[in-house]
Structures are given as structure tokens and as C-alpha cells.
Amino acid sequence: MNLLLVDDEFHVRKKLMQKIDWKTLGIDRLLEAGDGEQGYELAVNEPIDIIISDIRMPRMDGIEMAAKIRELYPDCVILFLSGYSDKEYLRSAISLHALQYIDKPVLPEQVISAVKEAVSYCNNLRNTSFAAKIKEVRLARLLCTPKPDAGQLSCLLEECSLSTLAFSDSRTILIQLLTGDGIPSGLLEKLGELLEHSGLHYLLGDHHDNLIVIHLLSDKEQMVSSLTSSFFKPLFQRVSYLFKNTSYFIAVGQLAENIQEVYQSYQSAVIGLQQNFFLGSNSVSFAGFPESPEYRPDENFRRKLLGSVKQNDPHTCFLLLESLYQSYQLHPAGLISVVRENYYGILSQLFQHCLSHRIAFPSASNQQLWDVISSAKTLRDLHIIAVNLYQSYFDFVKKNQEELSVSGKLRRLIEENYGNPALGLQFLSESLKLSQSYISQLFKQETGTTINQYIITYRIDMASSLLLKSDRKISDIADCCGFTDQNYFTKLFKKCTGMTPSEYRGYLP
Incomplete structure (x- = not known):
């Protein structure tokens, strides 16, 4: 098994090469490169099973290099070395489905653990059934891209024993897990068993760290277009049992009449996930959800809310917050980022009020406040954050009345x-x-x-x-x-x- 180690910091490469017994881990040959371009040149002449690569490098970064090597060796496993500053940058690598992201400074024991998992994955690929599942996952992901490569698509369809006719009556379903821990091990297998038990023909895969994609396909016994909400309701109830204490969104996309429309079905499900934000955790949305106008609070809302604070009137304050929450619920449209910014505004004005009036209520930095707002997965979460903060303020005032x-x-x-x-x-x-x-x-x-x-x-x-x-x-x-x-x-x-x-x-x- 061949492993390619790529990092522009010489001492990092040497430390890993000297501190780790690669042979014991199952690595037959270790190749090293100082940047992405050199790494790619090595991969052209030598098959690569596992890549360990830094993100930011001169000439060609790790993400571009890994993507090009994946074209040569679709089954190669990617392990990224990432510093804290790379977190936003890594979003562009999401489609590469790296097995792990190892934080810098790199510790040899972290690399050993990650390589063991990668070697196990590569060995599993030799198992015919496991390899078949991987190809199905890859096809499921590929269909979620706007313009999939025709050659790659044709090859995967053949390997999965499918034709384009299988998508002439299909529908995409997305399940988004709201925790940041990724998809639990074994969950996809259990979900597949549930779908089979329900008599459904499908393609199943993970698409990003917390998103499951299901392409429902028609066969002679059951057409996807014939499935009504009365069919989906008990199905999703059974799905909910699989997630137990994990919060989630489910979005059902529009019907696709050919393989070219599968991406449109996927996109309509993505829009549905936006609506789930307003509907709450464990909610289900369907494409074609009745459209409603975007809600924007009137110009006087913040003034009224601040007035209730100045007058020490918690009753009016909480009525205003509740009215804001209900108004957004009744209008599940618009950008979630705008909703977050509005809640950020009504919380920051409370802290500003305390600062300007020298009230010793604990304040938060702009970044801390935005981090709290960003952590909210649903509109309900935002509402609870706002209510709890204002309640804490009024409790503080009462205590120091x-x-x-x-x-x-x-x-x-x-x-x-x-x-x-x-x-x-x-x-x-x-x-x-x-x-x-x-x-x-x-x-x-x-x-x-x-x-x-x-x-x-x-x-x-x-x-x-x-x-x-x-x-x-x-x-x-x-x-x-x-x-x-x-x-x-x-x-x-x-x-x-x-x-x-x-x-x-x-x-x-």
C-alpha cells in the first residue's frame, strides 16, 4: 500500500517519517513531496492509496492536488493536516470527503490513528460488497453536482448496474443531522435496511459531514411518483427511531423525470432544508411548500424592545420577542443569514444599553455574540437564546434593584x-x-x-x-x-x- 506525504515544512515531514513505523501500519512505500505540484507529479507515476497533505502550500495547495489525484485514483483516501486558520478554507474541500482532518501542530499518535483507519478502509475496498457500496455512494454524490462529468457518470452507472432509465421517475431526499459530530458509524447501513424493508429502490450516500442523500428510484413494482405523503409519514417516523437523541431535518425534493433533473430535485430539497430552519428540529419539508412573503420586522421593533428594557418592563419585552418568533414561523422564507443578523442586532443592543448606562451586566464581544447566534440550528434555538439573555438581564436588574x-x-x-x-x-x-x-x-x-x-x-x-x-x-x-x-x-x-x-x-x- 502506497502513502503520499505532502507538506511544505521540511521538519514536519521528517518528524513524521522518523517517528512512525510505517511498515507496521501496513504501508509498503512512503513517498514525500514539498508542495502540491510535486505531489501530483509523483502520483502520475506511482499509484497512491493514501494521501496525507497540508492545506496551504506554494505552487499548488493540498485541496487542488488531492482533487487531481482523486481523478487518477478515485478510491484513494485523503487525510488533511489543518491549522485553525484553515477551517473556513476547508469548506471548499467538502466534496473531496476527506477521511479525517488532523489538527496542527501534528502529533505522531494522531497520524498513526488516522492511518490505521485509512488502511482498514483500503483493505475493505478489496471486499466486493464493500467496494460496490462505495461506488453507489460515489454515484449518489455525483448526482448532486450541477454538471457531473459524463464519463465518470457513465462509468459509475455501469459499475452500479444502473441505466439512465432508472432515474426517469425519481426523487431526492436529504437528511441533515444538526449535531457537529458527523454521521454516526453504521447509520447509513441501518437506513438502507429500513428503505429496503419499505420496498424502496434507492441510492444512498453521505454528502458533506452531516448530510445524508437518498435518491429514490422507480422499478416495475413501485413508481416514486405514486408515493404520497401518507406513505412518507410512517416512513419518516421509522427513520426518526434510528436517530434517537440526534436532531435532524428531512427535506423531500421535487420529482425528477430524467437523470438530468436529479440535480434539480436535489436543489429543491436543499431549499427545503432552509424551510426546516423555521419549522424546527426533526421537521419534514416537501418541495412545493406553499410560498409566503419574506418577513422583516418593522423599523420600530428594536426601538420598542429597547424601550421595554429602559422601562424595566419584562412583560412587554417577552411579548415582543414572542411576536417576532411567531411572525418568522408564519413566513418560512428568506435568508437564514438575515434572520441571524436580526437576532444579533436585538441582542447586541441590550449589551450596548448596559455599556452606555454603566450597568454591570456581563457583556460579550461581537465575535462571542455572533458565535452564539451561529450555533443556533433552528429559529426556535434563536428565540430561546434571545429570551434567556433578556431574562438574565431582567433577573440581574431585579437582584440589584x-x-x-x-x-x-x-x-x-x-x-x-x-x-x-x-x-x-x-x-x-x-x-x-x-x-x-x-x-x-x-x-x-x-x-x-x-x-x-x-x-x-x-x-x-x-x-x-x-x-x-x-x-x-x-x-x-x-x-x-x-x-x-x-x-x-x-x-x-x-x-x-x-x-x-x-x-x-x-x-x-
């Missing part, structure tokens, strides 16, 4: 009355019916500044904005910001900004 309500009300009173010359400790004390010493101590503890300092800073900030955005007289601006003495305003403004109001108005940042 006394301190948060007093300091929050103080800031709100200052912001609403900054133009009142009487605004000060006495005004605030009387408004909240709390002693001046208590509110002074609490405000200093909560914000790190005194009430008088906060009033002055806020008034100067408002005055600065008016100076730049309006042509009102400086005396009018001073008056509307609570300063009855223009000279005092000018002196204080220069102390805070380093410029007089006139100089500031003429300053161009």
Missing part, C-alpha cells in the same frame, strides 16, 4: 433636566425622596464620579454638541444647558475642553 434603580434614575433625571438651573443635589434628593448623603455616596460608588461632576460634564457635552451643530448664540446655548452666567459657562467650558466656546465652534477636528 435598589442600587440600579437609584443610580439609573439619577442619571435619567440629570439627562432630562440638564437645562434646569436648579438641577443639583437638593433637586435630585427631593425628586427621589432620598437623602443627599445617600444618593451622593451611591452615585460615587456606582459611577466613580460625583453627582456635581456628572452634571457639569453632561452639560458641557450638550453645549459642545450645540456649538458644532447649530448657529445659536453662545449665551442662548449656555442658558439652555443650565448656565445662568455666561462668563462662568465660558470659564468652565475652557477648563473642560481647553478652548473657549468661540474657539471650539471654529475648531475643525
